[in-house]
Amino acid sequence: MSELKLIFAGPVGAGKTTAINVLSDKPSLNTDAAVSDVTAARKATTTVAMDYGSLALSDSQKVHLYGTPGQMRFRFMWDLLANDLAADCAGLVLLIDNTRASPYRDLKYYVQEFSNLIARKKLIVGVTRSDLRSEPKLAEYEGWIEELGLQAEVRFIDARSKVDLVKLLQDFVGEEAQADWQQLLDDAEQAPERSVADSPAPESPVSDYLGENIVMKDSIVDDVLNIKGVQGAALATDMGDIVTSSLDDTELDDFIGFMAGIVPVFEQVSDLGRVRSVVLKSERNDNVSVYVEEEQVLGVVSSNRASVRILRQQLDDLLQWG
Ligand SMILES: Nc1nc2c(ncn2[C@@H]2O[C@H](COP(=O)(O)OP(=O)(O)OP(=O)(O)O)[C@@H](O)[C@H]2O)c(=O)[nH]1
Ligand SMILES: [Mg+2]
Known part of the structure; x- marks a missing residue:
């Protein structure tokens, strides 16, 4: 059985835990804890260590999925995953939440934090929650990716949709994978919609879109x-x-x-x-x-x-x- 590894990274609430839950054949391992800090306005739980799941691509190949915690205070886990546990991964899936104040700053920040990994491995950017806000548009992301000197595809996805995720995997690792993609897609279409821990999380609010700047409010x-x-x-x-x-x-x-x-x-x-x-x-x-x-x-x-x-x-x- 050959194996592939993928790392999922990105800001709080972008859908890393959700994506790994949805993709994984067996119940995935999540380390979510109730939120007691500033994230509480957006989400009930947050990942404190990592997520892990796996998906059989065929009888002869399996993909291991590792999710990082979004919060900066757990960034030591990013290094551990990128440089150690999954240093031999096939690539990085960066999830960006379109409803946050500055998706551009998020993109730039995570690209920088994972720059060592990106220098050696492939990158794909999945922008989530675009059903809640359609701005920034895909063309803007493409511009930013070019500006940051990256070679990466970017697309809108819903992290709750297994079909979106399987298509993303197919386009990302299709060349090195031994998979029956049609079968995987058919299975994905049958899959029930799943969310974090199978329970609907409260919808995080859509922030004011601030472009490239962070503006501190009086509050x-x-x-x-x-x-x-x-x-x-x-x-x-x-x-x-x-x-x-x-x-x-x-x-x-x-x-x-x-x-x-x-x-x-x-x-x-x-x-x-x-x-x-x-x-x-x-x-x-x-x-x-x-x-x-x-x-x-x-x-x-x-x-x-x-x-x-x-x-x-x-x-x-x-x-x-x-
Ligand atoms: N409306 C909408 N909701 C989405 C979409 N993608 C994910 N979600 C929801 O957004 C939330 C994402 O939460 P998590 O999966 O916990 O996010 P995370 O990236 O693991 O966050 P941390 O562990 O805190 O870093 C869940 O409630 C998902 O159901 C989308 O495209 N549209
Ligand atoms: Mg998480």
Whole structure:
């Protein structure tokens, strides 16, 4: 029996777990846990380690399917799968959710994270949930893929549809596979629609489409306050004007506004390239972290007992999934 391996990656809620459940002959192994963090607005459960399933392509060949967790805090699993467990895979299936705020940023982010694998292996991009929002269009994705210097096919699929998934496999690994595709497609047509753990998950909302930029909404201040160890936050424009603040310390507000102006100057005079955050760590008092996005700056005051690295990761998750 010969074997093929495929890795499924992509953002939270793109449908990696769903796709592996739908494709797998035997019940797939999922490590989903209830969501207790910023992802909760979009989904009830999220993958915390990995998904695994397998599908017999014929009597002589089997394809192993490995799904990665979408959340950044579990990105060590991405490396483990790409460099170790499934380093000898035939290729990467990147699923992108068309209803998220910036599918372009998602695409760019995951392509970068898996660049070592993509340099050695084939890539195919499946865009899900286009029934809920049709923008961006396929032609836009094709443009982005070219811009990112990739050679990959992109198509709209529904991760709940076995037919869509079998067709994707056929076009992706058809050449190296020994499969009776017609038989597989006929079987897929008979297959009942399945979702995560066979139970319908709540539909995640369609975000405002932001193109290539992340725009922090005023509500980011309230969202950040939900992160453990955070004591206060303020959002400022790149001109240093405070938009919203939970801090009752105007000097701190002024300082965060001041950093909005300082960071671009610092970038220009140093060789550091793009600076995304500045952290002032205190031995005795709270830490102040300043995060710089396009045209906006977020200042966060946190307990010096909270890890700055974890705070950064949770904020990244918030910006990415929010
Ligand atoms: N309407 C619609 N729903 C879809 C489509 N594809 C997948 N879904 C749904 O979107 C959700 C995807 O959830 P998961 O499969 O858990 O996503 P995931 O990529 O594993 O997410 P993480 O494990 O959190 O990274 C499920 O509720 C699917 O039923 C689609 O094309 N259209
Ligand atoms: Mg999952």
